[in-house]
Amino acid sequence: MVFSSDARWEMVDEITRQTVTYGTYKQTLGAVLGDLTVKPLTGIPVAVAALYAFWSVFTSFAGELVTDGFMVKFFDGLWLPWFQAIWPDPGSWHYFLFIGNPAADTCFEAFGMLTSGLFVSVGVVLPAVFVFYLMMTLLEDSGYLPRLAVLMDTVLHRIGLHGYAIVPIILGLGCNVPAVTATRILETKKQRFIMMTLLAIFIPCGAQLGIMMSIIPDLIGVVILCLIIGFGIFGFVLNKIIPGENPEILVDVPPYNWPVKEYVIKKLWNRTKGFLKEAVPFVLLGILLVNLLYLGGVIQGLANLFEPVFVTWFGVPKETVGPLIAAFLRKDLAIAQLSIIPMTAYQMVASVVLVTIYFPCVATFVVMLREGWKELIAAIAVLFVVVFIYGGLIHAVGILLGVA
Amino acid sequence: MEHVDMKQENDRKITPLGFYFALLGLATLLFGMADILVWAGIRPGIEVGILEIAGDDFFRWAWGGFVMVCAGIFMLAGSARVETLQQSAKVVLGGVLVWVIAGTDIFARLCVAIPAGEASPAFLNSCSGFLTEFAPPYTPAMLLIPFTLGIVYLIRMHANDDS
Amino acid sequence: MTGGKTEMAVLVPERGTTVLMIGNPNVGKSALFNRITGANAIVSNYPGTTVDFTSGTFIGGGRTYTIIDVPGTYSLDPRDAAEEVAVRMLRDYPDAVVMIVLDATKTDRGLYVALEVMERGMPCIVAVNMMDAAHEKKISLDIAALQRILGVPVVATTATSGEGVRDLADMLRKAKVADIGAIAQRMRGEEPEREPAFTCGGCGGCGGR
Numbered sequence: 001m002v003f004s005s006d007a008r009w010e011m012v013d014e015i016t017r018q019t020v021t022y023g024t025y026k027q028t029l030g031a032v033l034g035d036l037t038v039k040p041l042t043g044i045p046v047a048v049a050a051l052y053a054f055w056s057v058f059t060s061f062a063g064e065l066v067t068d069g070f071m072v073k074f075f076d077g078l079w080l081p082w083f084q085a086i087w088p089d090p091g092s093w094h095y096f097l098f099i100g101n102p103a104a105d106t107c108f109e110a111f112g113m114l115t116s117g118l119f120v121s122v123g124v125v126l127p128a129v130f131v132f133y134l135m136m137t138l139l140e141d142s143g144y145l146p147r148l149a150v151l152m153d154t155v156l157h158r159i160g161l162h163g164y165a166i167v168p169i170i171l172g173l174g175c176n177v178p179a180v181t182a183t184r185i186l187e188t189k190k191q192r193f194i195m196m197t198l199l200a201i202f203i204p205c206g207a208q209l210g211i212m213m214s215i216i217p218d219l220i221g222v223v224i225l226c227l228i229i230g231f232g233i234f235g236f237v238l239n240k241i242i243p244g245e246n247p248e249i250l251v252d253v254p255p256y257n258w259p260v261k262e263y264v265i266k267k268l269w270n271r272t273k274g275f276l277k278e279a280v281p282f283v284l285l286g287i288l289l290v291n292l293l294y295l296g297g298v299i300q301g302l303a304n305l306f307e308p309v310f311v312t313w314f315g316v317p318k319e320t321v322g323p324l325i326a327a328f329l330r331k332d333l334a335i336a337q338l339s340i341i342p343m344t345a346y347q348m349v350a351s352v353v354l355v356t357i358y359f360p361c362v363a364t365f366v367v368m369l370r371e372g373w374k375e376l377i378a379a380i381a382v383l384f385v386v387v388f389i390y391g392g393l394i395h396a397v398g399i400l401l402g403v404a
Numbered sequence: 405m406e407h408v409d410m411k412q413e414n415d416r417k418i419t420p421l422g423f424y425f426a427l428l429g430l431a432t433l434l435f436g437m438a439d440i441l442v443w444a445g446i447r448p449g450i451e452v453g454i455l456e457i458a459g460d461d462f463f464r465w466a467w468g469g470f471v472m473v474c475a476g477i478f479m480l481a482g483s484a485r486v487e488t489l490q491q492s493a494k495v496v497l498g499g500v501l502v503w504v505i506a507g508t509d510i511f512a513r514l515c516v517a518i519p520a521g522e523a524s525p526a527f528l529n530s531c532s533g534f535l536t537e538f539a540p541p542y543t544p545a546m547l548l549i550p551f552t553l554g555i556v557y558l559i560r561m562h563a564n565d566d567s
Numbered sequence: 568m569t570g571g572k573t574e575m576a577v578l579v580p581e582r583g584t585t586v587l588m589i590g591n592p593n594v595g596k597s598a599l600f601n602r603i604t605g606a607n608a609i610v611s612n613y614p615g616t617t618v619d620f621t622s623g624t625f626i627g628g629g630r631t632y633t634i635i636d637v638p639g640t641y642s643l644d645p646r647d648a649a650e651e652v653a654v655r656m657l658r659d660y661p662d663a664v665v666m667i668v669l670d671a672t673k674t675d676r677g678l679y680v681a682l683e684v685m686e687r688g689m690p691c692i693v694a695v696n697m698m699d700a701a702h703e704k705k706i707s708l709d710i711a712a713l714q715r716i717l718g719v720p721v722v723a724t725t726a727t728s729g730e731g732v733r734d735l736a737d738m739l740r741k742a743k744v745a746d747i748g749a750i751a752q753r754m755r756g757e758e759p760e761r762e763p764a765f766t767c768g769g770c771g772g773c774g775g776r
Binding site: 025029037046049056068073 | 462464468470474475478490492494498504505507512514515516517522527537560562563
C-alpha cells in the first residue's frame with residue numbers, strides 16, 4: 001500500500017497529535033545565546049572570534065610549544081648531528097638520499113629522507129594536524145558548524161554554493177580527502193563540481209598550514225589572502241559558466257551540545273592515526289623520489305625547460321620545479337623544500353600559492369577519481385587554466401605594487 | 405509590546421547591575437580601539453603599570469582588537485534593562501568574547517613557558533622560568549577577566565529562574 | 568557481547584540478520600550504531616556527517632546481526648548523493664530489518680520517512696532517540712501509544728548516555744512488518760479487528776501484541 005505525500009503528512013500529524021505533548025517551553029539563556037550566534041549582526045563577530053581562537057590556539061600549540069619549543073631543538077641539535085657523524089661517506093649517493101647536505105645546520109636545509117623527512121612529518125606537521133583536528137572536532141561536536149553554515153549562506157550563494165558548503169570547506173582545511181567525500185551533501189552536480197574544484201585548488205590542508213606557519217610566519221597572512229581572493233573570483237566565474245542549478249536549502253540547525261569526551265577522543269585518534277599511516281610514508285617517499293630525480297638530472301632538465309614560464313610568467317625562480325614535483329605527493333613537503341631556495345618575499349608568496357593551487361596531492365586525486373572520472377578530468381582542466389591565469393595575475397599585481 | 409515595556413520600566417531602565425556592565429562594556433570597547441590604534445602605528449606600544457599593548461602583530465592586535473570592540477559593543481547594548489533574558493544574553497556573549505581573547509593570551513603564554521627556549525641546552529623550562537612568563541605586564545583582555553566574572557552572576561540568575 | 572568493526576565491503580544479505588538504520592540526518596544514528604556495535608563510525612553534531620554507509624556486527628540472542636549505518640534522509644525521494652545511498656541500501660537489502668531512528672524533539676519529520684519505509688513492507692523497529700533533549704525541552708512522548716498505533720516495537724533511547732540501547736538491541740528480533748492499512752484505519756478512528764488487548768506499560772517487549 002502506497003500513500004501520497006499529503007496523505008502521509010496527514011497521518012504523521014495525527015500520530016504526533018496522539019503521542020506527543022509539548023510542555024510549557026521556557027526560553028533559556030542558552031537558547032537566546034544560540035540565536036545570537038546565528039543573527040548576522042551578532043553572529044559575524046562571534047564567527048570572527050571563533051576563527052581568532054582557532055588560529056591562535058593552532059599557532060601557540062603547534063608553533064610555539066611543540067615545533068619551536070621541542071622539535072627544532074631535538075632535530076637540529078641532536079638528531080641531525082648524530083646522523084651526520086655516523087653515516088659513512090658524505091660524498092656518496094646514499095648519503096645524499098638519506099641524510100642530504102653534509103654541511104647543513106638545520107633539518108630544513110639537509111633534505112635527506114631520514115633528516116628532513118622525519119622532521120617535516122613528525123616535528124612540524126604532526127603537531128599541527130593534531131591540534132587542528134582537535135579544534136575541528138570541537139567545532140563539529142558542539143553544533144557550531146551548522147550555524148556557521150547559516151551565516152555563510154548568502155556569501156556562498158554568490159559562488160554557486162550554499163551555506164552547507166562550509167562543511168567540506170572546513171573539513172578541507174584539515175584534509176582534502178574527507179572533504180571531497182563530504183561534497184555529497186550538496187544537491188546538484190554543478191554544486192559538487194564547483195566545490196570539488198575549489199577544494200582541490202584553493203583550500204590548503206592542515207599539514208600545509210602547519211608547515212607554512214613554521215617557515216613563513218610573516219607571509220602566511222598574504223598567502224591565505226591570495227587563496228581566499230582566488231576562491232572568490234574563480235567560484236564566481238565557475239558559477240557563471242557552468243550550467244545547472246543552485247537550489248536554496250533550509251539548513252537544519254541542531255541544538256548546542258557539550259562535546260562528548262569519548263567521541264572527541266575517538267575521532268581525534270582516528271584522524272591522527274590516518275595521518276600517521278598515510279602522510280608520513282608519503283613524505284619519506286617523496287623526499288626519496290625528489291632526491292633520486294636530482295641525482296638523475298631530471299629536475300635540472302625540467303627546470304631549464306620550464307624556465308621561461310616560471311621566470312617570465314609567474315615571476316618565480318626556476319628551481320621551483322623540484323618542489324612542484326614533490327607537491328604531487330605531499331604539499332607540505334613541497335613547501336618545506338621551497339624554504340631552502342633563496343627567494344624574495346614576493347617570490348616566496350607566489351611560489352607557495354602556486355604549490356598550493358597547482359595540483360591536488362595524490363590522495364585527494366584518488367578520492368576525486370572515486371567520485372567520478374569525468375568530473376576529475378574537467379576539474380584538472382579547470383585547474384590548469386586557473387593556475388596559469390591566477391599565477392600570472394599575482395605576478396601582475398606584484399609588478400604593480402613594485403615588489404616582483 | 406516592546407514599546408509599552410520600555411515606557412513602564414523607563415525609570416528603572418538603568419539598574420546598578422546595568423551600570424556596572426555599561427562601564428565594563430565601555431572599558432572593553434576603549435581597550436579594543438586602543439589595540440587597533442597601537443597596531444596601526446598611532447603610538448609605538450603602550451605600557452602603563454601592569455597593562456601592555458604591544459601592537460606588534462596584525463593578528464593579535466588588529467583582529468583581536470576588533471573582537472574586543474565587538475565584545476564592548478555587545479555589553480553596552482545589553483546593559484539597559486540587563487535583567488531581561490534577551491539583554492542578559494548580549495552581555496554574556498560580550499563577556500564570552502573577552503574570555504576568548506584572554507584565554508588565548510593565557511594559552512599562548514603557557515605554550516611559551518613550558519619549553520626552555522632556544523638559548524638553553526635543556527628541553528623543559530625551570531620552575532622559576534616557567535613562573536616568570538606569567539609575570540606582568542598583561543594584555544587588556546587578561547586584565548578584564550576579574551571584572552567580567554559579573555556575567556557568572558547573570559548566568560546563575562537565569563539558571564535559577566528556569567527551574 | 569559486542570564486537571564491531573567498520574568496513575566498506577559489500578555484504579552478503581542473509582534473511583533477518585541485516586539491519587539498516589534509517590532516519591533523518593543528525594538524529595544520532597551513528598551514535599546509536601557505535602553503541603550497539605562498538606564500532607567507530609564518526610559522530611558529529613551536524614547533519615550530513617555520514618555520507619557513506621558503515622557496517623558493523625552485533626551478536627545477541629544467539630544471532631549475528633550485520634548493522635548498517637545509512638546516511639540520514641528526509642524522505643525516500645533522494646535530494647542529494649548521500650540520500651541516494653540510503654535509497655540504494657533499501658533496494659539492495661530487500662530482506663533487511665529496518666531500524667527507524669527518530670529524533671524525539673522532531674518526531675513528525677522522522678515519522679514521514681518511517682511511514683515511507685513501512686509502505687515498502689519491510690520488518691521494522693523504531694528507536695526514539697534523543698530522549699534527553701526532549702526532556703530538556705519539556706516534550707513528552709507516549710511511547711506505548713506510538714507502539715500501539717504503529718504496531719511495531721518502539722524503544723526510547725538516548726545514544727549519548729547509552730540509555731535504552733540494550734533494550735533496542737534485544738528488540739531487534741521482535742521487528743515486524745507494519746500493517747500500513749491498519750495504521751491508516753486507526754488514524755481515522757476505526758479500530759481494525761483483532762484489536763490487541765493492551766494492558767502492559769508499553770515496555771516494548773511484546774511489540775503491542
